[in-house]
Amino acid sequence: MNARQIEIFRTIMRKGSLTAAANALAVSQPAISKSLRHFESHLGYMLFDRIGGRLVPTAEAEMLFADADRIFREIELLDELALNIRERRVGLLRIGVSLSMIPTILPTALVAFKANHPTVKIQVHTQPKAETSEQLQIGGIDMGLTVSTIQAPTIRNEILAATPVVAVLQADDPLAALPVLTVEELKDRPLISYGSQVEIGAMLDDAFEQIGVTRPQAIQVSSSLVAAPLVQAGLGIALIDGFMPWDKYPGLVTRPFKPQLMMNLAISTNSEKPASRLLSAFRLNLRDAIRQYQTDHGTDAQL
Structure with missing residues (x-):
């Protein structure tokens, strides 16, 4: 087995045919x-079934593809690092963010950071928490900024x-007239919120189960940013994090x-x-940005 064979196999899996893989490579x-x-001969088993002129991956191919894809993603990251070194970039900060x-x-944290580090290159990757966790583990990003902690063996959360x-x-x-909303008021209303597979979603499930009902989840979202237009459209009431500037959305209240x-x-x-020397500075900028946000929006967020 060599790297070229793995690359070709990966490309066939991604493109779906020999012709498309040949064009890509x-x-x-x-x-x-x-x-x-040759690759199949070396492995001792078939990677694709030939059905009606099409290649259909075998179960063995599906199992092999996961690691093959990870290996080449790491190679791509190495290529990017080599390019950064060749171009003598002063610094690079890669952030995975909710x-x-x-x-x-x-934005507030980055403005402050760039004022003190004008030559540092910044990459912002908006992605789900699961992808942020994966990218942290393979070295694709330097830090994650998420609205819940990442649980993985090598991940440190602050x-x-x-x-x-x-x-x-x-x-x-009519419920907007109430100063506080409880599970009792919301038990019969369609809700827009997080799925049960995430920690906060499971906690919401438990809260409704305490009064003997199932959480009336109408629409599942992975980000509070998605919830605002759905509430505006009348699709339900959102149970969501308080970090968003909800006062900026016309017709909505919290x-x-x-x-x-x-x-x-x-x-x-x-x-x-290895910890990037830039992370300590950016942490301070994030803390300052949170304080400013609390002051500007009067949120209940606590440091």
Whole structure:
């Protein structure tokens, strides 16, 4: 087995045919076919079934592809690092961030950071927490900024702030007249919130189960940024984190939710990777940005 064979196999899996893989790798289709036959011969089993002129991956191919894809993603990261070194870039800070941080905390922190580090290159990757965790572990990013901690063996979490889950609803909703919304008021209303597979979603499930009902989840979202237009459209009441500037959305109001459930804004890094000298400075900028956000919006978020 060699790197070229793995690359060809990976490309066939991604592109779905020998012709498409050959075009992607700028080689002839016979060369791709020959390499695949040699690879299968070396492994001792077939990677694809030939059905109706199409290649259909076998179960063994699906198992092999996961590691093959990871290996080449790491090679791509190495290529990027080599390019950064060749171009003598002064520094690079790569951040994986939850969507809800884009209109709130992150811009303020980056403005302050760039004022003191004008030559540092910054990459911002908006992605789900699971992908942030993966990228941290393979070295694709230097830090994650998420609205809940990442649970993985090599990941170190630092909680920057905590905020309670709030109810976001239309201003003309009858429930908006209440100072606080509880599970009793919401048990028969369609809810927009996180899935049960994440920590806060499971906590919300438990809160409703305490009164003997199942959480009336109408729409599952992975980010509070997605919830706002859905509430505006009348699709339900959102139970979501309080980091968002909800006052910026016309026609929406927020109310405290009881029982109080807290969500944590956290920085995540890989304890097995060398710490970037830039991270300490950026942590301070993030803390300052949170304080400013609290002052400007009067949130309940706590450091």
